[in-house]
Amino acid sequence: MSPHFPRAERFEVIAVVPPGLEEVAAVELADLGAEAVRPLRRAVACRTDLASYYRLHLRARLPFRFLRELARFPCRGRDDLHRGVQNAADWDVWLPPSHSFKVEATGALRGLDHSHYNALAVKNALVDRQRQRWGERSSVDLEHPDLVLHLHLSAGRPGGQGGTAVLSLDGGGGSLHRRGWRAAMGLAPLKENLAAGLIALTGWDGSVPLVDPLCGSGTLLIEAACAALGRAPGLEEGAGGPPRARDFGFRRWPDFDAAAWEREVTAARGSRRDNLADGRPLAEVLGRDQDPAVLAQARANAAAAGVALWIRWESGDARAFVPPPGPPGILVCNPPYGARLGDRDELETLYADLGRTLKDHCSGWTLWLLSGNPELTGALRMKASRRIAVSNGGIDCRWLRYDIR
Numbered sequence: 001m002s003p004h005f006p007r008a009e010r011f012e013v014i015a016v017v018p019p020g021l022e023e024v025a026a027v028e029l030a031d032l033g034a035e036a037v038r039p040l041r042r043a044v045a046c047r048t049d050l051a052s053y054y055r056l057h058l059r060a061r062l063p064f065r066f067l068r069e070l071a072r073f074p075c076r077g078r079d080d081l082h083r084g085v086q087n088a089a090d091w092d093v094w095l096p097p098s099h100s101f102k103v104e105a106t107g108a109l110r111g112l113d114h115s116h117y118n119a120l121a122v123k124n125a126l127v128d129r130q131r132q133r134w135g136e137r138s139s140v141d142l143e144h145p146d147l148v149l150h151l152h153l154s155a156g157r158p159g160g161q162g163g164t165a166v167l168s169l170d171g172g173g174g175s176l177h178r179r180g181w182r183a184a185m186g187l188a189p190l191k192e193n194l195a196a197g198l199i200a201l202t203g204w205d206g207s208v209p210l211v212d213p214l215c216g217s218g219t220l221l222i223e224a225a226c227a228a229l230g231r232a233p234g235l236e237e238g239a240g241g242p243p244r245a246r247d248f249g250f251r252r253w254p255d256f257d258a259a260a261w262e263r264e265v266t267a268a269r270g271s272r273r274d275n276l277a278d279g280r281p282l283a284e285v286l287g288r289d290q291d292p293a294v295l296a297q298a299r300a301n302a303a304a305a306g307v308a309l310w311i312r313w314e315s316g317d318a319r320a321f322v323p324p325p326g327p328p329g330i331l332v333c334n335p336p337y338g339a340r341l342g343d344r345d346e347l348e349t350l351y352a353d354l355g356r357t358l359k360d361h362c363s364g365w366t367l368w369l370l371s372g373n374p375e376l377t378g379a380l381r382m383k384a385s386r387r388i389a390v391s392n393g394g395i396d397c398r399w400l401r402y403d404i405r
């Protein structure tokens with residue numbers, strides 16, 4: 001580790017999360033050791049040191065990315081932005097001309113209302129400084145940059161002048177919702193981090209059965225099994241040998257602490273179990289779909305995620321579903337809702353039939369259903385006891401809980 005960086009330094013971090021998962025993501029981050037955790041809109045703010053920043057990347061299931069704040073400054077326009085970026089960090093250390101970079105930008109201010117141009121303004125500020133200092137500049141690499149910078153602009157009080165600019169580093173090296181296990185996808189798969197968040201909202205802890213009767217490529221069940229069996233999402237299962245850590249961008253940062261990183265990777269590997277944390281076996285996890293091709297994808301995905309032994313897949317119509325014998329459990333599902341798949345009348349019949357089957361056979365079970373269309377969920381003829389607003393690929397959805405009597 002470089003002498004420029006004191007070991008115990010703490011910094012502000014913004015975890016970017018799917019809308020609707022802010023509260024449950026805040027709990028996850030606090031459990032993983034983040035401090036001063038505050039849910040925001042589509043984000044959770046917290047404070048970490050380097051070790052916990054690495055831990056979050058390895059083990060948090062819900063965020064897309066973790067932005068590490070470098071500088072925050074008042075911004076009234078282009079000149080403030082240019083100066084603020086140039087003074088935001090010791091760029092000789094963070095971005096020498098031999099390193100490539102890219103800039104992403106979100107938010108807006110009066111006069112700085114176009115993200116693409118704001119990102120260019122950050123890039124220009126950095127390369128201007130490099131040219132003055134070194135006579136040469138870094139190249140921009142959109143695919144595999146050494147450093148990913150993120151600018152967020154937020155307006156001040158209405159009618160007031162300017163606002164705030166926050167310049168951060170993105171440590172992920174790509175969106176963290178991609179775990180590396182999705183070799184195959186069915187139609188309209190859920191993002192892995194959304195699925196993990198939906199499961200967290202059900203409170204399922206692995207001690208009662210979990211069934212997805214319209215499981216598609218299996219995202220909900222695979223994420224559920226991974227969470228219950230301590231699979232770290234930042235580690236990829238290989239063909240034999242210990243799971244390998246993903247190539248996170250922070251490993252190329254000048255303050256990379258290799259010893260802290262190794263400790264966190266070892267701990268993440270150690271969290272992997274064949275049973276629940278308290279030693280009990282995982283309850284039955286069952287996926288069902290009427291499309292055998294999609295089930296083959298679910299099987300391949302579960303194998304790639306290292307949880308194939310714990311999930312049973314069966315082919316069949318959800319409307320003929322009879323739960324496994326034993327205590328009642330939790331049903332989760334993401335049926336087609338018309339925005340992307342399926343025909344309206346057919347779907348209404350499917351929902352009506354599904355409601356009837358569940359009431360006939362699954363009394364005592366809890367159903368959580370992801371709905372993108374309130375008219376279709378009406379056809380279930382059941383009354384939701386909880387409705388949580390979430391967004392699935394930009395579609396406004398509800399994660400609905402039904403207590404089946």
Ligand SMILES: C[S@@+](CC[C@H](N)C(=O)[O-])C[C@H]1O[C@@H](n2cnc3c(N)ncnc32)[C@H](O)[C@@H]1O
Pocket residue numbers: 186187188189190213214215216217218219220288289290291294316317318319334335336341350
């Ligand atoms: C939106 S997709 C589920 C996607 C899944 N959550 C994933 O992440 O891959 C809906 C699934 O319902 C299945 N399906 C539709 N009608 C069905 C029925 N009557 N019985 C069983 N499966 C059905 C389709 O084959 C499809 O895979």
